[in-house]
Amino acid sequence: MTNRTALITGAAKRIGKFIAIHMAKNGFNIAIHYNSSKSEAIDLQTKLGNQFPNQKFKIFKCDLHCTEDVEGLIDRVLLHFEKIDVLINNASVFDSGVIRETSVKLFQEQMSVNFLAPFILSRDYALNSINGLIVNLLDTRIANNSSSHAAYSLSKVGLGHLTKMSALEFAPAIRVNGIAPGATLPPEDQGVEYLLRIAKKTPMKIxxxxxxxxxSLDYILENQNLTGQILFCDGGGQLL
Structure with a gap:
């Protein structure tokens, strides 16, 4: 039986890396997307290849800021894998700035990576797939009006709406769902106390x-009747 294949953007580091390892443990081949983290992508490919020798792991460089680059990614992956069973739009850029501080350049950078790239990949995935699943990584911020990361939040709001719009258009062949976490991993220059501090502000406090x-990803993978849904796993943060 052929292993299923997942394309994960931003798979070399942080949340994307955890998702890649988790899905490999569940029998998936992984198309590991990266942009500037080549050494991390190679390390992950080597680690997974050694641990799961009967599965296939291939790295793909793509600059998600570059439309032309993004438009070729699905085709490049399909040259190495028979099909893509799951597309996970995980990669994102996260820059602060209230509306008054947001330059056109900052706005365009957030939108190009966090919204336009997933839009293109979702479109091209649908054009090249008989059936499948798309999972978009969102953010609990889509449920509030904080402008501390205005352009980032707006890009994720757009991706949330795309999740529902594409779920309707692509059904029944392709399911589309989103995951909206709260604080998941601390910034690279901070420790677990950062997560504890954020958690205290949420209803669940943990x-x-x-x-x-x-x-949440496992639930989406296993529930074949689930589409157009956004799962908030944020300790109730979206309620505030």
Missing amino acids: PGGIDPVLQ
Whole structure:
């Protein structure tokens, strides 16, 4: 039996890496997308290849800021894999700035990576797939009006709406769902106390970490009647 294949954007580091390892453990081949993290992507490919020798792991460089680059990614992946069973739009850029501080350049950077790239990949995936699944990584911020990361939040709001719009258009062949975490991993220059501090502001009062994201992903993978849904795994943060 042929292993299923997942294309994961931003798979070399942080949440994307955890998702890649988790899906490999569940029998998936992984198309590992990266942009500037080549050494991390190679390390992940080697680690997974050694641990799961009967599965296939291939790295793909693509600059998600570049429309032409993004438009070729699905075709490049399909040269190496028979089909893509799951597309996970995980990669994102996360820059702060209230509306008054947001330059056109900052706005365009957030939109190009966080919204336009997933739009293109979802479109091209649908054009090249008989059936399948798309999972978009969102953010609990889509449920509030905080402008601390205005362009980032707007890009994720757009991706949330795309999740529902594409779920309707692509059904019944392709399911489309989203996962909206709260604080999942601390910034690289901070420790777990960062997550504890954020968690205290949520109804559940406990840091989620990566497990709620992976559990939400498993639910989406297993529930064949689930589409157009956004699973908030944020300790109730979206209620505030």
